[in-house]
Amino acid sequence: xxxxxxxxxxxxxxxxxxxxxxxxxxxxxxxxxxxxxxxxxxxxxxxxxxxxxxxxxxxxxxxxxxxxxxxxxxxxxxxxxxxxxxxxxxxxxxxxxxxxxxxxxxxxxxxxxxxxxxxxxxxxxxxxxxxxxxxxxxxxxxxx
Amino acid sequence: xxxxxxxxxxxxxxxxxxxxxxxxxxxxxxxxxxxxxxxxxxxxxxxxxxxxxxxxxxxxxxxxxxxxxxxxxxxxxxxxxxxxxxxxxxxxxxxxxxxxxxxxxxxxxxxxxxxxxxxxxxxxxxxxxxxxxxxxxxxxxxxxxxxxxxxxxxxxxxxxxxxxxxxxxxxxxxxxxxxxxxxxxxxxxxxxxxxxxxxxxxxxxxxxxxxxxxxxxxxxxxxxxxxxxxxxxxxxxxxxxxxxxxxxxxxxxxxxxxxxxxxxxxxxxxxxxxxxxxxxxxxxxxxxxxxxxxxxxxxxxxxxxxxxxxxxxxxxxxxxxxxxxxxxxxxxxxxxxxxxxxxxxxxxxxxxxxxxxxxxxxxxxxxxxxxxxxxxxxxxxx
Numbered sequence: 001x002x003x004x005x006x007x008x009x010x011x012x013x014x015x016x017x018x019x020x021x022x023x024x025x026x027x028x029x030x031x032x033x034x035x036x037x038x039x040x041x042x043x044x045x046x047x048x049x050x051x052x053x054x055x056x057x058x059x060x061x062x063x064x065x066x067x068x069x070x071x072x073x074x075x076x077x078x079x080x081x082x083x084x085x086x087x088x089x090x091x092x093x094x095x096x097x098x099x100x101x102x103x104x105x106x107x108x109x110x111x112x113x114x115x116x117x118x119x120x121x122x123x124x125x126x127x128x129x130x131x132x133x134x135x136x137x138x139x140x141x142x143x144x
Numbered sequence: 145x146x147x148x149x150x151x152x153x154x155x156x157x158x159x160x161x162x163x164x165x166x167x168x169x170x171x172x173x174x175x176x177x178x179x180x181x182x183x184x185x186x187x188x189x190x191x192x193x194x195x196x197x198x199x200x201x202x203x204x205x206x207x208x209x210x211x212x213x214x215x216x217x218x219x220x221x222x223x224x225x226x227x228x229x230x231x232x233x234x235x236x237x238x239x240x241x242x243x244x245x246x247x248x249x250x251x252x253x254x255x256x257x258x259x260x261x262x263x264x265x266x267x268x269x270x271x272x273x274x275x276x277x278x279x280x281x282x283x284x285x286x287x288x289x290x291x292x293x294x295x296x297x298x299x300x301x302x303x304x305x306x307x308x309x310x311x312x313x314x315x316x317x318x319x320x321x322x323x324x325x326x327x328x329x330x331x332x333x334x335x336x337x338x339x340x341x342x343x344x345x346x347x348x349x350x351x352x353x354x355x356x357x358x359x360x361x362x363x364x365x366x367x368x369x370x371x372x373x374x375x376x377x378x379x380x381x382x383x384x385x386x387x388x389x390x391x392x393x394x395x396x397x398x399x400x401x402x403x404x405x406x407x408x409x410x411x412x413x414x415x416x417x418x419x420x421x422x423x424x425x426x427x428x429x430x431x432x433x434x435x436x437x438x439x440x441x442x443x444x445x446x447x448x449x450x451x452x453x454x455x456x457x458x459x460x461x462x463x464x465x466x467x468x469x470x471x472x473x474x475x476x477x478x479x480x481x482x483x484x485x486x487x488x489x490x491x492x493x494x495x496x497x498x499x500x501x502x503x504x505x506x507x508x509x510x511x512x513x514x515x516x517x518x519x520x521x522x523x524x525x526x
Contacts, residue, residue, distance in 0.1 A: 010278050010280065011266065011277050011278050012278060013273075013274035013275060013278055014273075014274055019274070043387075045271055045274070045275040045512060051386075051387065052387075070294070070390070071290045071291070071293045071294035071297070071390055072289075072290060072293065073285070073286045073287075073288075073289025073290045073292075073293060073341045073342060073343070073344070074289070074339075074341065074342040075280065075281065075282040075285060075286045075289070075340070075341045075342075076338075076339045076340060076341065076342065077282070077285075077338065077339070077340045077341075078262065078282045078283055078285055078340060078341075079280055079282045080262070080266065080277075080280060080282070082280070083280035083282075086280070088339075088342065089279070089280045089281075089282065089286070091279060091280075091281050091282075091286040091287075091289075091290065091341075092290070093290050093294075093389050093390045093513070101388075101389050102389070103275070103276060103279070103281075103287075103290075103389055103512065103513055104279060105279040105280065116293065116294075116297055131278075132278040133275060133278050133279060135279070
C-alpha cells in the first residue's frame, strides 16, 4: 500500500511515473525534491529532466521540510467549491532550506500572522494526509 | 520588383458579452467582418489566417478555414496566451515578406463566462493543473497577489498609485460603447473594493467575457495612406526569467533596447501605450521593463502622470481588459486594435490628439506562478 490516505475533498494532481515518488513521500509527511546528478540543481515541481542542463540522471532528496515565505497572497473570493468554506486560502512562494523555491498553501488559523519572511514547515502527520501536495504551517519558535 | 511595405491595413472588434450567446467562431467572424470592411478587402483576398485562442481546441487555424470558407497558403495558431496575438502579427508580416501569403487575417477571441473561465483556468497548463489547482489558488488571482505584494514590499509601490491605472482606464472606457464596465470609479472606491486575493481587490481583476478582435496584415499600398499603420519594431520572448516563480520582470526587459532602436524612437515619443492589463501590477511592470521609468520606480512614475486618453500618458485608451472584459486570447489583441484605431484617427470620443506612434505589449501563458510570454510592437501612422 502506498501510504495511508484520508479521503481528500480537494482537486488531485494526476499521478504519473515522474511525480509518484514526490506524492508517495508526501503521504509519509515528507517533502521530496529532485536533484540533478550532473549539475546539482535542486528543483520542484517534478520533471523528467533537469531544466538547467537536460540531464535525465535525477535523484530524490528529502527536504528538512522547513523554509521561509518570500511573498504570499490570501485568496478570499473565486475559490473552487472544495476551498470555499476555508477562505482565505493562503498561497505562498516559499524558499526551502535546500534552496529550491515552490508555491504552496500555508494553513493558518490567524491569517494576520502570515508575513513575508515568516518561517514555515510542512504540516505534520496525520493532518498532512488531508492535503494533496506538500503544504505548510507557520513554524513556532524553538530549537532548530 | 519594388518591395511593398507590410503593415496593418484593417482592424475590427466583435460585440462583447458577459455570457456567451454565440459559439467562438461567431465572435471571431464578427471581428473579421469588421476588419475586412475597414480595409476595403473581400473575403477572397485573405490567404493567410492566424488564430490566438486558448479555447479553440480541438479546432485550429485550418479547421477555422473550413468553418469560415477560406482557402489558405499560410495558417498559424499561437501558443503564447495573452502574448500570442502580437506574436502572430509579427509572424504574419514575416510570412508575407517571405511570399507565403498576401493578406493575413489575425484573429483572437473567446466564447466564455466567469463560470467557464474558472473551470478552464484550473487546467490551463500541466504544471498549473497538477501543482497549483490542488492548493486552491483560485485561478490566477492568488499568483498575481504574490507578485504585487513582492513589488509593494521590495519597492514601496502603493495601491494608491497602481489603482490609478484602473481608475483612469475606466474613465477611458466611459467613451467606449463596447466596454462592458463603463461606470467611472474613484480611487477611494478602488482602495476599499472587496478583497479578492489580498493585496488584490475587485478592480484589480479582469472579468472574463466573450468577444473577439481582428487585424489584417498586408501591403500598406492596399489602403489609403492615412489608413495604413506601420509596424516599426516587434519582438517576442518566452520563459524569461527562467526558473523564477514570481518575478517582478519579464521578457520585455531583454529586447527593450533593440525594440526602440529598431523603431528609431524612444519611450518618450509614444503617443500612447496599450499594455496587457490582466492586473494593474503587470501594466506597471511592463512600463518599467520598457524603460518608461527605472525598475521599482513605477509608483512615483504613475503619480506624476494621468493615464486617460487626454492625459500625459494615454494608457489602454479604450478601457483595456480591466473595463472591456477579457475575451480569452482576445485580450492579447485588444490593445493593438485600439492602437490601429487611434493611429487612423478613428477613436471617436477618445482620440489621442496627434497620435503618431504607440507601444503595444502582450503578456501571458500563466503556468507555475507567472506568465511565461512577453511580446511588444511599436506601431506608427504612415
